[in-house]
Amino acid sequence: MAAQLPRSGPGDSPSLLRRSLQGLPGKLIAAAEFLYTPEPDTAQLAALGLTPEDLGDKSSFDVFPENYASVEVFNAMRTQWRTDMGVPVGLDYSALPSVMRLFGVPAVQRRKVFDDVRVMEHAAICLMREQQ
Incomplete structure (x- = not known):
């Protein structure tokens, strides 16, 4: 039997999204974090006593085949952010x-x-x- 979504009214979609995020394995979230986390600069690393080499190669991220199209589309949408007073609100x-x-x-x-x-x-x- 197929699961049914509850009928929602205006403004209910954020709670639906929160419910959909619960229990996810995190591979899509990890991909988004990889794409949107700036690399620390050498001054930040030096303050912690680290060098870029200590972090290893962070130039790529492995994506499971079943998620590849989704990550590729999301990355292509990176110029399509809508903002309100400089704060991103959605694609x-x-x-x-x-x-x-x-x-x-x-x-x-x-x-x-x-x-x-x-x-x-x-x-x-x-x-x-968080970065703002």
Whole structure:
């Protein structure tokens, strides 16, 4: 039997997103954090007695094959942030269908990719707000 989502009213979607984030393995969130976490500069590292070599190679991030299209689409959307007074509030979803088509996401996978992008969007927003 398929699970049914509760009917929601205006403004209920953030709580639905929070519920959807619970219990996730974290691979999509880790990908968003990788893409939106700036690397510390050498002065910051030196203050901790570290060098860039101590951190290892942080130039790439492994993505599971089932998440690759979602991460690729999310990364391509990085220029589509909507902001309010300089604070990111979300992605401009009107660009999403075009980006999915450009990256060849099959129509049957677009709902999953959209849901994955929303998870990464939420993680990126939290991270960007912490950095301000």
